[in-house]
Each structure stands twice: as structure tokens, then as C-alpha cells.
Amino acid sequence: MSKTIFKSEENKLTVTRIFDANLTLVWSAWTVPELLDQWWAPKPWxxxxxxxxxxxxxxxIYAMVGPKGERHIARTxxxxxxxxxxxxxxxxxxxxxxxxxxxMPIAKxxxxxVANSNSTVVILNSEYQSKEHLEQTLAMGMKEGLSMAFENLDEYIKQQFKLRSELKLNNNPRVTTYLNFPGNTEEAFNFYKSVFKTEFSGKGMQRFGDIPAEQGHPPVAEEIKKMILHVELPTLGGHVLMATDAPKEMGFTLNRGNNMHIxxxxxxxxxxxxxFDALSNDGNITMPLEDMFFGAYFGECSDKYGINWMFNFKNI
Incomplete structure (x- = not known):
């Protein structure tokens, strides 16, 4: 069933979308140009x-580019x-x-x-100069373009935590270090592997291109297929390094300081x-502790000293 609901009345259109990700990621999907370009057009445009x-x-200012090179310039x-x-x-x-x-049609x-317990609702209200202008816009593929919004992010989050779940089969407590890279996870982890002389856990480096195609999900963008979705490397004393690529194409903005979590x-x-309550006290909650759709009780915060923490209890 589609998560996108369209309702039109005369010259007005309301689109409601439920997105299986936190508010920060969803907001980025609408406001980061590299991510907008991943979904802001019905394929093959x-x-x-x-x-x-x-x-x-x-x-x-952006162009809607067709399969034969057609270009329609638009502005927001x-x-x-x-x-x-x-x-x-x-x-x-x-x-x-x-x-x-x-x-041509102009829409205000x-x-x-709106953040929910484990998802974000986006409500888009548009008003056109006339009913005819609305109908013209719909005929140009507006529904198709919006319906494809955010599917790559949805699939990314689901598959990443699925891999993590497969690599940890019990609820024995442990502490790991989770790293984010802008696109060079493979280079970094091959370096760490040479230093610690250990082997990657499970199936090794899992790539965005390994995400299986599912009905309703568009294929992963070509430019990120070879990036790393998830990797784990034992270091010393049972400690494990984990990492993912968090590229700007997926709406992430990495800086030194926000690219590492305990x-x-x-x-x-x-x-x-x-x-969670103790470490977030007088700190900053970046993701409330909640039951998530990927099967975990999950949250993130930075403590009062600026240290980033991630919490993950697997619901078995």
C-alpha cells in the first residue's frame, strides 16, 4: 500500500506522505539539493x-531532464x-x-x-491559479515524482539495521564504535584492517548496491551503489568498529565531531x-529513544560534554 495520499479540491492539492525515518533525515531530503535530485522527478526523467x-x-533553479535530453527549467x-x-x-x-x-502553472x-514515534509525516499543501492549472501539473507527472520521494532513504535505513541485526544474534551487552564517512569507508576500513590484522565480520563489506530490489522501491542511485552500507571489524579485546558511508546524496552533512558515536x-x-536518560541529561537528544520499524529500541544523544552516544537494544 502506498504511503502517499493525494487529495485534490478545485485548484488545491494536499499530499500526505508517511516516511519511515526520523525528522532530521526527512527534512534533509527536501532541503539538500543533492538529495532532491535523487527523487524530484518521475523516472525516466x-x-x-x-x-x-x-x-x-x-x-x-533546476531542470527536469527527459530521456531524450528534453529540458524543462523550473524554480522554487x-x-x-x-x-x-x-x-x-x-x-x-x-x-x-x-x-x-x-x-505555465504556478503553485503557492x-x-x-510532523515527527511520529518511528516515522515522519510530510503534508504538502499547494494552491494553483485555477483548477485547469492543477490538472495540467498532475498530467505532467507530479504524482509520480512525489510518490518516489524518500524511498532510497527508507530502504537504506531498513537494510542497514537488518545487516546489523544479522551480525548480532543475541542481546549480550556490548559497546562498539560507530563511524560515518562521506564516501570513503572502504578505504578507511581496509586501513584499519591492516593495522589490527583482523577480518571483517559476516559477509564483509555490504554495499548500497547489494540492497535487494523490492516492489515500490526505486533502484539505488548509480553514484552510491559502490559505497559501503555497513561493515564491522573486530579490533582489540572484543571491541568492534562499525561504519557506513553517509553521503551528501542521501541527505547527510558530516563534520568532524558528528561522524562518530559510542x-x-x-x-x-x-x-x-x-x-539514555542519564547520558542525555543536560545534553542534546538528537533522536528520542523509541521502538523503530527496523526492530530495535533505538535512540541517539550527545551528553553535556559534547560526546555522541547511540543506543540500540534489539527486540528479539
Whole structure:
């Protein structure tokens, strides 16, 4: 069943989308140009952003490129932005220099983002100059483009935690270190492997391209197929390094300081809650501790000293 619901009335369209990921990732999917270009067009068309400044009174200019090289230039003007809550503006077609084409449909829109316990709801309200302009926009593939939104991120999250679950078959407590790289996990972990002289756990390096195709999910983008989805490497004394590539194409922004977590895997749900409450006290909760769709009681925070912690209790 589709997670996207369309409702139209005269010249207005409401699109509601339930996304199986946290609010931060979903917000990035709408506001990071590299990620927008992954889904902002019905296949076989694609989106190419030439300029984007996501600030109030800023704008985005992009091309909808067809399989035969057809190019339709479009523009989004951002009016109001409340980070991780709402943004509004106007969508229009334009000339290559950004001049709005007033003979084509123009939509005033507002996008709302609502965090649920283990998902995020996006509500997009659009209003056109007329019912005919709305119908024209729908005929150009708007539903198809929006329906494909976020599927790569959904699949990425689900498959990554599936792999982690397969590599840990019990709830014996352990502490690991979880690393994020912008696209060079393979290089880094081959280096660590040479230093510690150990072997990768399980099937070794699992790549984004290894994600099995499922009905309703588009194929993984070519530029990230060879990147690492998940890898584990034993080091010393039973300690394990884990990592994934977190590329900008998937909506991630990595900086030194947010690319490393101490990952706690307690033996019980109660101990997971206790540790989370204690470490997040006077700190910053970046992901509330909740039952997640990938089968774990999971959360993230940074403590009052700025150290990043990840909590993962597997629901067996």
C-alpha cells in the first residue's frame, strides 16, 4: 500500500506522505539539493539542480531532464522557513536565466513536517491559479515524482539495521564504535584492517548496491551503489568498529565531531532507558529513544560534554 495520499479540491492539492525515518533525515531530503535530485522527478526523467539557496527569500533553479535530453527549467522560491517544521513558497516554470514563465502553472505551497514515534509525516499543501492549472501539473507527472520521494532513504535505513541485526544474534551487552564517512569507508576500513590484522565480520563489506530490489522501491542511485552500507571489524579485546558511508546524496552533512558515536547495546530495555536518560541529561537528544520499524529500541544523544552516544537494544 502506498504511503502517499493525494487529495485534490478545485485548484488545491494536499499530499500526505508517511516516511519511515526520523525528522532530521526527512527534512534533509527536501532541503539538500543533492538529495532532491535523487527523487524530484518521475523516472525516466531526472532532476538537475543548478542553483539552490535554502533560506527565506532564497530560491532553487533546476531542470527536469527527459530521456531524450528534453529540458524543462523550473524554480522554487522560498518565503518562510521554520527549521524541521515548515517551509513555504512558490513553485513555477522559468527560463534558463530564472525569469518565471507566467503562462505555465504556478503553485503557492506550504510543506509541514510532523515527527511520529518511528516515522515522519510530510503534508504538502499547494494552491494553483485555477483548477485547469492543477490538472495540467498532475498530467505532467507530479504524482509520480512525489510518490518516489524518500524511498532510497527508507530502504537504506531498513537494510542497514537488518545487516546489523544479522551480525548480532543475541542481546549480550556490548559497546562498539560507530563511524560515518562521506564516501570513503572502504578505504578507511581496509586501513584499519591492516593495522589490527583482523577480518571483517559476516559477509564483509555490504554495499548500497547489494540492497535487494523490492516492489515500490526505486533502484539505488548509480553514484552510491559502490559505497559501503555497513561493515564491522573486530579490533582489540572484543571491541568492534562499525561504519557506513553517509553521503551528501542521501541527505547527510558530516563534520568532524558528528561522524562518530559510542554505540551501547545493553542487555535489557530498562537498562537502555536508564543509560539514555542519564547520558542525555543536560545534553542534546538528537533522536528520542523509541521502538523503530527496523526492530530495535533505538535512540541517539550527545551528553553535556559534547560526546555522541547511540543506543540500540534489539527486540528479539
Amino acid at each position: 531526472k532532476s538537475e539542480t543548478s542553483y539552490m539557496n535554502f533560506v527565506e527569500n532564497g530560491h532553487r 522560491d522560498y518565503k518562510t522557513i521554520n527549521p524541521q517544521e515548515t517551509f513555504s513558497g512558490e513553485d513555477s516554470f522559468c527560463e534558463s536565466d530564472g525569469t518565471i514563465n507566467t503562462s 505551497f506550504k510543506a509541514e513536517f 554505540c551501547l547495546e545493553p542487555e535489557s530495555r530498562e537498562e537502555t532507558q536508564r543509560l
